[in-house]
Amino acid sequence: MALPTYQIQPQDITDTGIKYFFISKGPNDVIKAVEYFYFTDYNDRRVYNLGFGDYVIEKDEIDDRINTDNGDAYYVFNTVLNTVPAFFNSFADAAVIVRGSDSSNEFEEECRKTCKRKNCEGSCRKRHQRIRTYCSYVSREYYSLTQTYDFFGGFETEDGTVIERFIKNKSYHSVLLVRK
Amino acid sequence: MKTKEKNAEHMVQISESGLLSLVASKLKGRLLFPEKVEEAKKIFTNIKFSEL
Numbered sequence A: 001m002a003l004p005t006y007q008i009q010p011q012d013i014t015d016t017g018i019k020y021f022f023i024s025k026g027p028n029d030v031i032k033a034v035e036y037f038y039f040t041d042y043n044d045r046r047v048y049n050l051g052f053g054d055y056v057i058e059k060d061e062i063d064d065r066i067n068t069d070n071g072d073a074y075y076v077f078n079t080v081l082n083t084v085p086a087f088f089n090s091f092a093d094a095a096v097i098v099r100g101s102d103s104s105n106e107f108e109e110e111c112r113k114t115c116k117r118k119n120c121e122g123s124c125r126k127r128h129q130r131i132r133t134y135c136s137y138v139s140r141e142y143y144s145l146t147q148t149y150d151f152f153g154g155f156e157t158e159d160g161t162v163i164e165r166f167i168k169n170k171s172y173h174s175v176l177l178v179r180k
Numbered sequence B: 001m002k003t004k005e006k007n008a009e010h011m012v013q014i015s016e017s018g019l020l021s022l023v024a025s026k027l028k029g030r031l032l033f034p035e036k037v038e039e040a041k042k043i044f045t046n047i048k049f050s051e052l
Helices: A073-090 A105-114 A129-140 B016-027 B034-045
Strands: A009-014 A017-025 A029-042 A045-056 A061-063 A095-098 A149-157 A160-165 A174-179 B047-050
Touching: A009 A073, A009 B016, A017 A073, A017 B016, A029 A073, A029 B016, A029 B034, A045 B034, A073 A129, A129 A174, A160 B034, B034 B047
Parallel strands: A045 A095, A160 B047
Antiparallel strands: A009 A017, A017 A029, A029 A045, A045 A061, A095 A174, A149 A160, A149 A174
């Protein structure tokens, strides 16, 4: 069954990556941007960062921390997922790293300033929420997705980031994927 | 209650694909998520692959 998605429009294709744009429809029309940007090489593969956010017309910039709440999160998520095969059609030998914009230390610091939950004393519950959504999706669709892609999960340690083959239902701070 | 009046003289209609192309042209050549890319670079300067 095809997932409900918005139509994506690829733009600005260069050696350093590609951008996709689409419009989220809800109480407001919101322009969304997805960017794959090349930043390093690893094991003979060019590694691209996947970034996703809203275009803010007034500021003429992208905001990846905003919670749009446009009532179409499922459509938007599916549309971002739809850019993955499209990206690999243009950059077959690439690797892509996905992290949530709520995975940084700064996010937790900001979140704690306005946090009303009493049970967040140990670790911030909102931190890593976005990457958890991606990890859940990969875990749920693991069999079908691994026909085409290899997945790796990354977690932060005191000595840096450790990457391992993706284990279903395990929490990660980042996900790395390559096309088989 | 009076609704807010808009001056249609200063408004233009544009198709969705036209709007996206316009935004794309404004953002052309720009790195959209510089902080995320910096964080990703940091991850890869100290990354270890764990074989299971």
